[in-house]
Amino acid sequence: MSGATARDLAIATMAAFLCGPAWASDLQQLNAIPAPVLASGPSFSVTSYAWATAIDGKSATLPPLPAADINLRFRDVLKELNGALMASAEMRSGRWSILVDGQFSQVTTGGTLSGPFFSALKLRSQNTTVQGSVFYRVYEDAVLALDVGGGIRFWNLNNKLEILPSLANLRIDHRESKMWADPIVGARLGVTLAGPWSLTVAGDIGGFSAGSRLTWQGLGSVNYAWSESLTLKAGYRILHVDYRDGRFLYAVTQHGPVVAATYRF
Structure with a gap:
């Protein structure tokens, strides 16, 4: 694997798992059958999920290295993942709900370098995201349930590039870390169908140059x-x-099928 390919792949893998909790957060706000807004007490839910994402865009998360174009399928992203920890929880009371979710993931990749001075490169990417949101149910009947709200999504990317020596005693270690917060506003619509079936449509937009220039989903x-x-x-x-x-540049679009399971108690 070339150095550029290894770096691009690690950057893309990092993107694949950075925002997973945001998806779980959106879905878990709406029940398959909308809950009565005047419930006697608060309800709680937790969600686990998997997102088979492809990634497209451009990234330069280890300047002064140049920006790299990214165009990777899910099978490419999955190869370099070391592991990930994800958790998301929501409390609903009446029309109001409070959401907290977080995630940590790490990927490591590498490649062989040509030439007498360096033998190989290794790239380790760690990323963490934590989101807090408040939602309000503005409409609900036997078929439809609509929530609107907003919050803050915190991002942290931590990369380490290590270039190993060969014939000459040369070694390069380079680290880069970035943290920012994006204000988010969004809405979720739940539609109850026949029997146990339902639909969810959701979206949000944020950043507004307070953190990122723009983020949406x-x-x-x-x-x-x-x-x-x-x-x-x-x-x-x-x-x-x-x-x-x-x-420093991180401009990517992630897209793909998702599956999830939500448990309420």
Whole structure:
């Protein structure tokens, strides 16, 4: 694997897992069958999910290295993943709901370099995202449920590039870390169908140059209420972010099918 390919792949893999909780957050706000807004007490839910994302865009997260074009399928992204930890929880009371979710992931990739001075490169990418949001249910009947709200999504990217020596005793270690916060506003619409089936359509937009220049996402899912406590979901999601700070560039679009399971108690 060439140095450029290894770097592009690690950057793309990082993007694949950076914003996963945002998708779970959107879906878990709406039940397969809308909950009564005047429920006697608060309800809680947790969501686990998987997103088979492809990634397109441009990234320069290790300046002074130049920006790299990214065009990777899900199978390419999955190869370099070391592991990921994800959690998302939501509390709803009446028309109001509060959401907190977070994620950490790490990928490591490398490649062989030609020439007598360096033998190989290794790239380790760590990323963390934490989001807090408040939503309000503005409309609900037997078929439709609409939530609107907003919050803040925190991003942190931490990269380390290591170029190993060969014949000459030369070694290069380069680190780059960026953290920013994006204000987000969004809406979610739930539609109850026949029996245990329902639909969810959701989207949000944010950044507004307060953190990133712009970030937005959209998703749709078909939901099946397996029981009163468990809902299974399948759909499609697209997420875009454009963050720039000097020579640091992170402008990518992630898109692909998603599956999820939400448990309520």
